Amino acid sequence: DTGVSQDPRHKITKRGQNVTFRCDPISEHNRLYWYRQTLGQGPEFLTYFQNEAQLEKSRLLSDRFSAERPKGSFSTLEIQRTEQGDSAMYLCASSSLRETYYGYTFGSGTRLTVV
Amino acid sequence: GQNIDQPTEMTATEGAIVQINCTYQTSGFNGLFWYQQHAGEAPTFLSYNVLDGLEEKGRFSSFLSRSKGYSYLLLKELQMKDSASYLCAVRGLTDSWGKLQFGAGTQVVVTP
16 A cells, blocks of 8 residues: 555646545545645645545535545545635545544645646 | 644754744644644654653654643754654544644754
8 A cells, every 4th residue: 555645746727617636545544634735834624534424524615615435435625616715735634543543644635726 | 723833944953953842722632743744745744642741753752741732842863854844733622533733834944
C-alpha cells in the first residue's frame, strides 16, 4: 500500500466550472477526512466519513460542495460553480479506528487554482 | 470553538535547538498533535500528547500542560531538512473520531 492517493495533483479551472477530486485512502482505513488549506494557514476541516456514511460537514462546506464515499473505499469531492475563493490545497486523510486516536495519514493533496 | 496560536516564523542555525510554542483554548481537550509540512507536500505526523509531560522521539520532543493550555515542540540538532512548517493541532473532547483543529503553522527556517 502506497499511502493516501489524491488525483489530480493540480487543477486549474475557470470560474464557474465544476471540478471533482478523488481520494483513495489506505485500504484498511475506514475513516476518511477532507480538509482545505490556503497559503500560510493550517488545514481546515471540511467533512468526515466513516465507511460510506458522511458523519459531519463543516459550515465551510457550502451548498456548492459535495462529497461522497459510495462504497466506503475511495471518496470524491465536487465543487460546483467554482469561485476564486475556492483556490486552495484540498487534502484528504484516512485512519483506522485504532489509529484515529493517534492522528491520521494525509495524502499529498490537490491544488486547485480558479482563474 | 477552539483557538490555537503559534508563532508565524522562527529562524535557527544548523545544529542548534528550536522550541515552537503552541497555546490553545478549547471547550474540551482530547489530545494535541504536531505535524511537519514541507512546502507543497502533505503534513506528516510527528507527535501526540494527551497527558501532561514530555514525549521524546529522537531529535524531536513534545511537551504538554493541559492546565495552561500550552504545548511546545522541541527540535534538537537542527538539520537543513528540518526547514518546514510545523502545525499544532488539537482534538476536542467530543471529537473522539478524529477531527482536528489546526493552528496556522510555524515556518522554521534552518540556516547554514
